[in-house]
Amino acid sequence: xxxxRTMPAGQVGRSVKRLEARKxxxxxxxxxxxxxxxxxxxxxxxxxxxxxxxxxxxxxxxxKAMPGVFAVFTGEDIxxxxxxxxxxxxxxxxxxxxxxxxxxFGEPVAAVVAExxxxxxxxxxxxxxEYEELEAVLDEVEAMTSPVIVHEVLKPAGMFPxxxxxxxxxxxxxxxxxxxRRGDVDAAFAAADHVFEHEFHTQQVMHTPLEPxxxxxxxxxxxxTIHTASQSPSFVRxxxxxxxxxxxxxxxxxxxxxxxxxxxxxxxxLEALVAFLALLTRRPVxxxxxxxxxxxxxxxxxxxxxxxxxxxxxxxxxxxxxxVFWNGGAYADIGPRVTQKSGFTAPGPYDIENVSxxxxxxxxxxxPAGALRGFGIPxxxxxxxxxxxxxxxxxxxxxxxxxxxxxxxxxxPQATGTKLxxxxxxxxxxxxxxxxxxSKPFDRGTGxxxxxxxxxxxxxxxxxxxxxxxxxxIGGDGSATLSMSTVDMxxxxxxxxxxxxxxxxxxxxxxxxxxxxxxxxTPYDMATLGSRSTFHMGHAVLRxxxxxxxxxxxxxxxxxxxxxxxxxxxxxxxxKYGMQAGNVVGVGSFIPDYASPAxxxxxxxxxxxxxxxxxxxxxxxxxxxxGRFDVLRxxxxxxxxxxxxxxxxxxxxxxxxxxQYGFTRxxxxxxxxxxxxxxxxxDYKIPGFNDIPRDIENHIVExxxxxxxxxxxxxxxxxxxxxxxxxxxxxxxxxxxxxxxxPITPEAVFNALRAMEKE
Amino acid sequence: xxxxxxxxxxxxxxxxxxxxxxTHHNLVDLLRRFDLxxxxxxxxxxxxxxxxxxxxxxxxxxxxxxxxxxxxxxxxTVEGLDAGGNLGVVQQAFIDEGAFQCGFCTPGFVLMTCDxxxxxxxxxxxxxxxxxxxxxxxxxxxxxxxxxxxxxARRMR
Numbered sequence: 001x002x003x004x005r006t007m008p009a010g011q012v013g014r015s016v017k018r019l020e021a022r023k024x025x026x027x028x029x030x031x032x033x034x035x036x037x038x039x040x041x042x043x044x045x046x047x048x049x050x051x052x053x054x055x056x057x058x059x060x061x062x063x064k065a066m067p068g069v070f071a072v073f074t075g076e077d078i079x080x081x082x083x084x085x086x087x088x089x090x091x092x093x094x095x096x097x098x099x100x101x102x103x104x105f106g107e108p109v110a111a112v113v114a115e116x117x118x119x120x121x122x123x124x125x126x127x128x129x130e131y132e133e134l135e136a137v138l139d140e141v142e143a144m145t146s147p148v149i150v151h152e153v154l155k156p157a158g159m160f161p162x163x164x165x166x167x168x169x170x171x172x173x174x175x176x177x178x179x180x181r182r183g184d185v186d187a188a189f190a191a192a193d194h195v196f197e198h199e200f201h202t203q204q205v206m207h208t209p210l211e212p213x214x215x216x217x218x219x220x221x222x223x224x225t226i227h228t229a230s231q232s233p234s235f236v237r238x239x240x241x242x243x244x245x246x247x248x249x250x251x252x253x254x255x256x257x258x259x260x261x262x263x264x265x266x267x268x269x270l271e272a273l274v275a276f277l278a279l280l281t282r283r284p285v286x287x288x289x290x291x292x293x294x295x296x297x298x299x300x301x302x303x304x305x306x307x308x309x310x311x312x313x314x315x316x317x318x319x320x321x322x323x324v325f326w327n328g329g330a331y332a333d334i335g336p337r338v339t340q341k342s343g344f345t346a347p348g349p350y351d352i353e354n355v356s357x358x359x360x361x362x363x364x365x366x367x368p369a370g371a372l373r374g375f376g377i378p379x380x381x382x383x384x385x386x387x388x389x390x391x392x393x394x395x396x397x398x399x400x401x402x403x404x405x406x407x408x409x410x411x412x413p414q415a416t417g418t419k420l421x422x423x424x425x426x427x428x429x430x431x432x433x434x435x436x437x438x439s440k441p442f443d444r445g446t447g448x449x450x451x452x453x454x455x456x457x458x459x460x461x462x463x464x465x466x467x468x469x470x471x472x473x474i475g476g477d478g479s480a481t482l483s484m485s486t487v488d489m490x491x492x493x494x495x496x497x498x499x500x501x502x503x504x505x506x507x508x509x510x511x512x513x514x515x516x517x518x519x520x521x522t523p524y525d526m527a528t529l530g531s532r533s534t535f536h537m538g539h540a541v542l543r544x545x546x547x548x549x550x551x552x553x554x555x556x557x558x559x560x561x562x563x564x565x566x567x568x569x570x571x572x573x574x575x576k577y578g579m580q581a582g583n584v585v586g587v588g589s590f591i592p593d594y595a596s597p598a599x600x601x602x603x604x605x606x607x608x609x610x611x612x613x614x615x616x617x618x619x620x621x622x623x624x625x626x627g628r629f630d631v632l633r634x635x636x637x638x639x640x641x642x643x644x645x646x647x648x649x650x651x652x653x654x655x656x657x658x659x660q661y662g663f664t665r666x667x668x669x670x671x672x673x674x675x676x677x678x679x680x681x682x683d684y685k686i687p688g689f690n691d692i693p694r695d696i697e698n699h700i701v702e703x704x705x706x707x708x709x710x711x712x713x714x715x716x717x718x719x720x721x722x723x724x725x726x727x728x729x730x731x732x733x734x735x736x737x738x739x740x741x742x743p744i745t746p747e748a749v750f751n752a753l754r755a756m757e758k759e
Numbered sequence: 760x761x762x763x764x765x766x767x768x769x770x771x772x773x774x775x776x777x778x779x780x781x782t783h784h785n786l787v788d789l790l791r792r793f794d795l796x797x798x799x800x801x802x803x804x805x806x807x808x809x810x811x812x813x814x815x816x817x818x819x820x821x822x823x824x825x826x827x828x829x830x831x832x833x834x835x836t837v838e839g840l841d842a843g844g845n846l847g848v849v850q851q852a853f854i855d856e857g858a859f860q861c862g863f864c865t866p867g868f869v870l871m872t873c874d875x876x877x878x879x880x881x882x883x884x885x886x887x888x889x890x891x892x893x894x895x896x897x898x899x900x901x902x903x904x905x906x907x908x909x910x911x912a913r914r915m916r
Contacts, residue, residue, distance in 0.1 A: 024862030027797020259863030490861025658899035
């Protein structure tokens with residue numbers, strides 16, 4: 001047996017180029033949008049034109065009569081196939097096509113299938129639907145008490161224990177009421193030297209992945225294959241199997257590359273309708289949304305956050321009461337998780353003895369809201385970091401000093417009671433202060449051009465308890481294949497996970513083949529969301545690779561290889577099987593420890609496997625005559641443990657911050673009586689090259705997640721946290737006006753300046 | 760739908776090609792029929808640049824260009840840039856600088872960068888931003904794209 005020199009260590013921590021880089025720059029990366037199946041039909045849907053209405057009649061005769069139309073379906077046709085065609089991860093509340101009522105503007109009402117997508121679109125326009133318009137509830141706070149009820153009865157999915165108490169509830173729009181009580185908040189307020197109370201708002205926005213959502217279902221005898229641009233292939237398989245009453249193994253879900261996800265492509269979206277239509281037509285059925293249609297499908301929660309703090313004369317926060325109202329839209333999607341998972345961090349990364357939180361998921365008649373890069377955290381940080389600055393200014397204390405005085409430090413309990421571990425909140429804060437040279441004099445401008453600085457930090461718990469599984473398969477020539485259901489939607493998971501496997505197996509990362517999600521062959525993974533993959537799938541891959549390595553070591557020992565010697569995998573197989581043959585299959589699975597929050601108190605001593613920490617500092621320049629402002633410098637810092645791939649991590653930091661920058665400055669879905677007015681890039685602006693700060697720095701704060709694979713943890717969302725409040729705080733620093741609603745447009749600044757002058 | 764098919768002939772990445780198209784088909788529809796998926800429809804309004812292709816050397820939005828208008832013209836797509844199996848300078852620079860994440864917008868940015876560097880061998884940052892202002896990247900790899908364009912310009916000089 002030849003003895004090979006081992007690879008130099010350091011696959012982890014190296015800026016490996018994305019494994020699929022060549023395909024992406026040459027236009028040859030595979031997306032669902034490329035896939036064509038023989039005999040394929042295209043779907044186009046007719047969408048409802050009211051925020052809330054009863055469907056009186058649907059006339060499909062003209063559409064059916066059009067040449068080239070294969071068939072037209074309504075919700076009743078679906079109900080004939082599946083008696084309870086309602087889906088969703090938290091509530092079984094969403095029909096594939098509207099039944100009896102439409103609950104938001106743009107809800108799918110009827111579907112046309114045709115071989116030619118242009119014919120399908122034309123025919124969809126020929127469907128006549130008559131409605132009886134109903135009063136709508138659009139605002140999240142009004143939804144708490146409104147007589148308008150979006151769903152007659154609540155139908156929790158049963159997956160989450162904290163939703164069970166809502167089963168069968170009527171006459172309410174509250175899809176979850178999460179409560180946390182720690183210490184004695186009333187006593188803290190009674191004893192406070194100062195009380196500060198503020199209310200903040202965020203607007204509804206959309207992810208707008210540039211690859212619009214797309215799914216293709218192909219019937220195959222007793223089975224169904226679904227090619228879908230999804231972040232959660234395992235969930236799609238389970239949910240489609242549940243809807244059809246089939247075993248999981250009859251549903252195959254495949255996901256190639258995604259052209260962006262950001263939370264839009266999670267759980268189940270288009271898959272239910274294409275599955276139903278494929279069974280009804282016995283043909284492959286593909287549904288490709290337009291950019292416009294994405295705005296009706298899933299969005300980011302608008303929110304109202306009322307926060308009240310008890311503070312001592314020397315600037316210690318002793319109590320905080322938080323009331324958060326999440327505008328979930330017409331279907332719950334994952335909104336109740338946002339309400340709870342984010343809700344318990346609502347008091348912010350501060351050491352506060354007495355805390356009370358009420359976080360409400362609300363149904364309204366707006367397009368549904370779900371996960372969007374940060375899972376509710378950016379909405380919360382917006383409020384609590386603005387509030388933090390307002391308290392500091394109110395007390396005449398420097399905002400950085402005030403944060404230092406109250407910041408949550410290692411080993412101290414967070415609101416839930418879980419002690420902070422491996423979370424460099426102060427490290428992030430200090431990095432921002434250092435880069436902004438906070439303690440040095442700052443040019444504040446003159447005349448009508450004024451400058452200011454702002455800082456903000458936030459933190460987020462990881463999603464738990466969730467499972468990841470991975471398979472590492474070593475072939476007879478010693479080459480390695482990694483199979484997993486993590487979806488590479490641009491964040492670089494293929495590359496990072498290959499690095500982990502390569503490190504363990506002493507191979508070169510670039511030589512590892514990564515198999516994309518295919519539920520026939522890749523094992524279960526909860527989903528690609530919430531920055532969980534690096535930690536959860538990272539552990540599963542690590543274990544799978546170690547399992548393979550251990551079997552290879554056993555094989556080597558059984559073949560008489562001296563202990564401790566280096567050997568090539570290929571030679572082992574050849575020696576054992578007499579030729580290039582055989583496999584070693586390593587499997588790994590991971591689920592972190594977790595203690596669910598207690599009902600009523602919301603407390604837990606183990607609420608998360610790790611904390612993500614991120615912050616932003618900015619310098620702004622404001623024109624006091626026009627309200628126009630520029631962000632001159634943007635500094636993002638995060639604790640992500642040890643970076644597995646520093647170059648990809650940096651693009652995650654700057655990409656996350658710039659996405660939130662659009663949500664901060666101009667993105668906003670605008671409605672007139674529930675009718676969406678701007679569902680297109682002509683009317684809904686996302687950041688382009690000329691819209692972003694010229695000077696952007698990203699910093700990885702030195703840290704190690706001791707429980708993480710190679711010391712790493714997630715990073716996809718961390719840089720979104722601080723962007724909005726840092727900008728509001730800087731504008732206040734520059735010109736003395738306080739903005740409490742997003743987006744912060746020049747017009748809003750202008751109006752605030754004029755209002756201040758009047759006072 | 761009363762469809763009228765028209766026969767067109769054109770050059771596609773240097774090779775002669777022909778097709779029968781309906782009057783409402785756009786350039787993205789046409790390219791898909793040749794298994795070219797690099798120009799892809801996203802916003803459908805000519806606002807995002809994902810469907811960029813070059814027609815007689817001029818960058819166009821494929822979603823707004825009717826297929827029958829390319830009759831007699833020469834079309835270049837991103838798939839034509841690595842003819843012979845070697846990546847173009849711009850493509851390699853995008854890889855070296857990590858100038859993309861999901862990759863959906865990348866062909867458009869690559870083609871527009873080629874277009875810029877054909878006219879301007881040493882563009883300033885402002886010129887790069889202006890030339891690429893019609894391309895959107897939701898992953899916001901803009902800082903990396905800026906670096907990649909500058910790296911490509913250096914290598915081509």
